[in-house]
Amino acid sequence: MSKEKGLAELLRDRGNRLTEPRLRVWEVLNRSGDHLTVEEIVSEVHKADPSINTSSVYRSLALFADLDLVRESSLGVDEGSRWELAHPDDHFHLVCRICGTVDHHEGDLVGQIREHLAVGHGFAAEEIDLVVTGVCARCATGEA
Amino acid sequence: MSKEKGLAELLRDRGNRLTEPRLRVWEVLNRSGDHLTVEEIVSEVHKADPSINTSSVYRSLALFADLDLVRESSLGVDEGSRWELAHPDDHFHLVCRICGTVDHHEGDLVGQIREHLAVGHGFAAEEIDLVVTGVCARCATGEA
DNA sequence: ATTCTTATTGCGAACGATTCGCAACAACTA
DNA sequence: TAGTTGTTGCGAATCGTTCGCAATAAGAAT
Numbered sequence: 001m002s003k004e005k006g007l008a009e010l011l012r013d014r015g016n017r018l019t020e021p022r023l024r025v026w027e028v029l030n031r032s033g034d035h036l037t038v039e040e041i042v043s044e045v046h047k048a049d050p051s052i053n054t055s056s057v058y059r060s061l062a063l064f065a066d067l068d069l070v071r072e073s074s075l076g077v078d079e080g081s082r083w084e085l086a087h088p089d090d091h092f093h094l095v096c097r098i099c100g101t102v103d104h105h106e107g108d109l110v111g112q113i114r115e116h117l118a119v120g121h122g123f124a125a126e127e128i129d130l131v132v133t134g135v136c137a138r139c140a141t142g143e144a
Numbered sequence: 145m146s147k148e149k150g151l152a153e154l155l156r157d158r159g160n161r162l163t164e165p166r167l168r169v170w171e172v173l174n175r176s177g178d179h180l181t182v183e184e185i186v187s188e189v190h191k192a193d194p195s196i197n198t199s200s201v202y203r204s205l206a207l208f209a210d211l212d213l214v215r216e217s218s219l220g221v222d223e224g225s226r227w228e229l230a231h232p233d234d235h236f237h238l239v240c241r242i243c244g245t246v247d248h249h250e251g252d253l254v255g256q257i258r259e260h261l262a263v264g265h266g267f268a269a270e271e272i273d274l275v276v277t278g279v280c281a282r283c284a285t286g287e288a
Numbered sequence: 289a290t291t292c293t294t295a296t297t298g299c300g301a302a303c304g305a306t307t308c309g310c311a312a313c314a315a316c317t318a
Numbered sequence: 319t320a321g322t323t324g325t326t327g328c329g330a331a332t333c334g335t336t337c338g339c340a341a342t343a344a345g346a347a348t
Contacts, residue, residue, distance in 0.1 A: 017295060017344045038334080053298045058335065077216045077225050080334070094267055109260055113276070116253055122281030123238055129275045132257070137266030161315050161324060182305080197327045202306065224305070 010067055021056040022063070024048050029070060035082035035093075035102055075102065075131055090114075092130035098139035154211055165200040166207070168192050173214060179226035179237075179246055219246065219275055234258075236274035242283035 008018040028044040042057050064070040071086040090110035094103040110128050117123040152162040172188040208214040215230040234254035238247040261267040
């Protein structure tokens with residue numbers, strides 16, 4: 001598969017090695033594009049190889065983050081942090097309070113925010129972290 | 145001062161008591177409107193009364209949050225959570241990567257986002273958490 | 289293939305932030 | 319002023335994450 005090959009090369013360029021734990025973590029992240037907690041990732045990884053240690057999962061994630069392959073985000077103060085593949089595009093998160101679904105939303109909204117801040121306030125936005133909690137369309141109609 | 149009186153009443157209405165730790169935490173939050181870590185709050189509180197325990201600060205904050213008097217937020221995955229007075233108005237946070245300043249920004253931007261999501265996606269936004277990291281106007285001109 | 293180098297692992301201990309249980313204490317009530 | 323019970327300080331417990339280290343294995347060289 002071309003994706004795993006790409007990972008191996010990216011790692012080798014930095015003098016890193018493609019190992020079992022890293023491969024498994026990478027697979028899990030790619031398979032479910034969703035936001036995963038470390039606990040969830042570990043659980044998935046263990047289905048392929050129960051001998052992989054949690055520390056290694058943390059270390060793999062940290063390495064991937066350093067390579068800008070994944071992104072750490074938190075969808076709420078009470079929640080632990082979650083991990084997802086790093087999307088190159090601007091996007092934000094819609095969290096439905098009812099069904100718990102987390103939608104990635106790509107679109108011009110983030111660009112609009114960036115421009116608004118640049119023009120209006122002279123603030124050069126680099127990272128825009130937008131998490132919106134509310135009720136999604138499906139739950140709004142399904143209820144009441 | 146009317147604010148402390150207000151606090152006492154709010155507490156009493158729930159059968160809670162206005163105590164030394166709660167008062168001190170409340171004072172600190174009001175004095176510096178900024179985002180404070182628990183560590184900072186504890187440190188400030190100790191200037192008034194070093195015998196106040198950290199647990200009590202946590203408990204006071206939790207109580208205030210329950211009363212919607214304060215808001216817990218985090219300005220980055222690596223950072224611990226921070227506390228601020230709950231502003232009734234929509235606002236968001238501009239974090240300058242250079243000088244570290246955190247600006248609260250009130251304005252129509254959050255309202256625009258809310259409308260964008262409602263009209264475009266049928267998503268009823270309730271809580272909008274927007275943290276923007278970048279370079280503020282002052283640092284942009286001061287540099288280079 | 290075999291050997292060598294050293295990045296990486298698993299393990300368990302350490303860590304920091306937050307929470308908990310509990311007996312002593314103090315805020316409000318009558 | 320005494321009684322009721324919400325709150326405190328204390329220390330232990332918990333949780334997620336990180337660390338140190340000896341053993342292991344990935345990739346390069348032969």
